Amino acid sequence: MKLAYFGFPHRGGTYTVYRLLRDELAPFGTELCWIGTGEAAHRAIRDPAFAAELAHGFVTGMATDGEQAQARALVNALEAGGFDGVIVSVLADRAQTNAMRYLAAPMLRIMIVHNITPATYAAARAIRDHVHATVGVSPRIRDDLVRSYGFDDGHTVAIPNGTDLAEHLPAVRPFVAHAPLRLLSLGRIEDVAKGVFWLPQILEALPADITLTIAGTGPDAERLRALAMPLGARVRFTGEVGPDAVDALMKTHDILLAPSRFEGFMITAVEAMARGCVPVVARIHGVTDSIITDGADGLLFPVGDWRAAVAGILCLERDRPLLHRLAAAGCWTAHERFRADLMASRYHTLIRRLAHDRPPIAKPLSFDHWRMAGGLRPGLRSYLPSPIKNVLRVLRERAVS
The missing domain is CATH 3.40.50.2000 (Glycogen Phosphorylase B;)
Known part of the structure; x- marks a missing residue:
């Protein structure tokens, strides 16, 4: 056919x-x-x-x-x-x-x-x-x-x-007890759907050694840079990211942070899980909660509740065994279902x-x-x-x- x-x-x-x-x-x-x-x-x-x-x-x-x-x-x-x-x-x-x-x-x-x-x-x-x-x-x-x-x-x-996971077989990351958490936001920098203007608020409420990489481009990139400026070196903007760079980004970050208002699907969450990067994302009924089981292979928080996102990240920052378990479970979820x-x-x-x-x-x-x-x-x-x-x-x- x-x-x-x-x-x-x-x-x-x-x-x-x-x-x-x-x-x-x-x-x-x-x-x-x-x-x-x-x-x-x-x-x-x-x-x-x-x-x-x-x-x-x-x-x-x-x-x-x-x-x-x-x-x-x-x-x-x-x-x-x-x-x-x-x-x-x-x-x-x-x-x-x-x-x-x-x-x-x-x-x-x-x-x-x-x-x-x-x-x-x-x-x-x-x-x-x-x-x-x-x-x-x-x-x-x-x-x-x-x-x-x-x-x-x-x-x-x-x-x-x-997503193509052939080259990313489930592999448990080495357990790290005390290193500062590295957060990642990956995708189109646009606030209406992706809620990116909440990112600086979330990071500001977290310990000063936690950093955030914002990877991608979009219509709200310049305004987001301005909002993130008071956070200094804690925030890094990469600009446009090609497909070949996604693997390294996800493998070198601990948490994928996505405070979206709406999505049809969230393929970045699947890609992150496959690489041991734990998704902490907004709970969009029938969408993100069909990918992530809260507390089992990632964390979900109510849409628009950036304080709940902060609480989830703090939980993982204090409980590194939990972070390690979620990362391992996420790898298997991605490979078994997506x-x-x-x-x-x-x-x-x-x-x-x-x-x-x-x-x-x-x-x-x-x-x-x-x-x-x-x-x-x-x-x-x-x-x-x-x-x-x-x-x-x-x-x-x-x-x-």
Whole structure:
């Protein structure tokens, strides 16, 4: 079977999922190719860092195409390329998501939902009737879609994201009784989702010998630098981190600190656990608590409660045997539950089932009547000031946890 994956090479979670699925589905006889469109996709194929990826996909249309032309180019490429189906990460790109409503009837189509935000759910609802199956990357997403957005219980599944752990077999770190703790924040530096502005508050409340490395880039990096300035050398910013540097960072830090307001999944927690770096992260119902068992292989604290994060880190600072036990247990959790081959096997099972039992879906729309689905257009919530949205997100998570 030949499937397309809407997207293009970039340093991000949706492309990492594609790359792992591509490699792991190949032994099952499924060829997975990426297809991109639009200005960003054309820019990506000129980036030398992604040269090797050009063997696995292609870009359609012109860099200056509008959304309708982008969608038409994608649909034409699928038909001309002999593809049997397509996988789309909802809302990763608006034109690509909307194109699912215009695909030819025989084309198998699977939607992946990567986040728990109302905007993501609205976009998923907009194309719900034009896909044969939907994958939520966490149990929370799957349950929300079925319970509140009318998704078919029999064709909506939870498949956790996986990661390549082949080179990181479970290995217990040497026990260290008294060395100062080294904290790590890794990922996009952005406060609305990731809660990064709480990091300086957390560190300030901890003993002065505890340090924090903030690895990554993002729109709030400069403001976070300013907030962290009074902490001096206790905070180190690395800037952009390539995939090759992640292993060393996690192996040289004791705790992954993630005070996120919302996530669809938290692959950095899995990657940290596999390397013996203990996750201390916000409890996001059906998401982070589906990865981490509090007190067994990591610690969870209520969303927005930075003082509880401090208490958890202090507990590990004082109880080094506990830190050691959590690190060892986390290694096994990652390898037993979140390997890339397990993720691919679950997708293969879904694809094979759909090949024999494909549910009826809505008829494809005509490009002569192109329009963007309502759920893909900005809603009233998008105009709320960020501080108000942040409060609402914290209250929502407190209510469901």
